[in-house]
Each structure stands twice: as structure tokens, then as C-alpha cells.
Amino acid sequence: MSDDLPVFDLNGFVPYQVSVVAHDLSQGLADDYRRRFGITIPEWRVLVNVGYSDKVSVRDIQKRVRLEKSKVSRAATRLEAAGYLTKRIDPDDRRLLHLELTDKGRALLAEIVPIAKAYQERLTRVLGPDMAALRRSLDILMTARDL
Template identity: 50%
Template structure:
């Protein structure tokens, strides 16, 4: 008990590995496309889900709603996203990709797919159990 190595502690291992992977991935598109991780998440979710609200993204993508709101606003300023009032419920804001936003996502997605494929390749047969374990952690909430 008196000897306890942080590097064998699962919460630390998870945090450190996640930080490393995120940094590596972020480098690939920050320089080229100028977007941050929160912005990347919003873009991808909009591409996947169409016109959705801040609340929806917040619920699906593990981001505080203020984080979503600010990331979305930066994307609006950059011309990748447009904001409309929701028909029927005027509290909601519909976010959707602009043509430029679609084009940007189209350029980034192949990079993301390649990145993930390379990562899985280095993990070999542990890749799928890793994904299962992460999914279980997210489900067991």
C-alpha cells in the first residue's frame, strides 16, 4: 500500500493516454485548419446530426453547454456554421453547417479516419477490447 505507482493507476493511465492522443490529433488540424478540439467536436456532430441545438450537442458530446455555445460562436464567426432560430420553440437555436463547413469537414474526416486507423494498428489485438472498455465506461454513468 505504501508503494503505489501512478503509472499503474487506471484513471491516471486513461487521462495521460487521452491527453497524448488528443494532442497528437489536434496538431494535425490546428495548423492546417485553425480549429480547436471543441470546434472539431461541434463540426463533426453537426455533420452527423444535421441541424441541432446547443443542448443537443451538449448532451451527446460530453461538453459543457457554455463550451458548446462558445465553440459554435467561433465557428459562426469563421463562416463554417450558421445559427437560426428554431421554428416553434424560440428558445432553441438550430446550428447547421454552411457550405464552407461541409467542405471543411470533408477535408478533415479523411485525416481523422487515417489517424484512428494508425492508432488501432499500433494497438493490434488490444484495439477492440479497448473500444469496448471505453464504451462500457461511457454507458455506466
């Protein structure tokens, strides 16, 4: 360590901690649904957003899940090729691609959601009463605009 650098505790730096924990939590669940269903993290995020939104486009998902547009597009293309969703060009704005689940996609989501819920229940057991405080803090951070 260099003596000319300011003192800095990386392990106590909240953005670093949140990033590491988010990665680990996401990866833990992703390993399970990749093994069982052959889908990736971006595909899961697209699938669940399409399934639980009234009308959703690639652009909407990209903004919501903070993934690059190319990753969302590739995930949607793979899900379409696998028969889990359909793409439809918006008649009023040809730049927008609307996504909808197929029956096969709904069936997959019906299998995956209980796994995600069970994963969250395990997390809740680990955190105990601190889960409520974590949820409140995350809600604040997710809506904060001026950080």
C-alpha cells in the same frame, strides 16, 4: 512521500491513465487540424457533431461531448463567424440554438474526416489486435451509469 498516506499507484489508476491517454490522443490530432485549418478541439467536436447529426443544438452537443456549455457556444460562434455553420433559434423553445453546416463547413469536414480516419488507423496499427478489446471496453464505460 509521506509515510502516513495510504499506498496509491497513480500511474496504475485507470481514471488517471484514461485521462492522460485521452488528452494525448486528442492533442495529437488537434495539433494537425489546428495547423492545417486553424480550428480548435471544441470547434472540431462541434463541427463533426453538427455534420453527423440530423438536428442538433448547442445543448445536445454539450451533453454528447462533455464540454461546458460556454465552450460549445464559443466554438459554435467562431465556426459561424468563419462561415462553417449557421445558428437558428428553435421556434418552439427559444432557449435552443440549432446548428447546421454551411457548404463551406461541409467542405471543411470533408477535408478533416480523412485526417481523423488516418489518425485512427495509425492508432489501430499501434494497438493491433488489442484495438477490438479497447473499443469494447470503451463502449462499456461510455454507457455505464453507476460508476
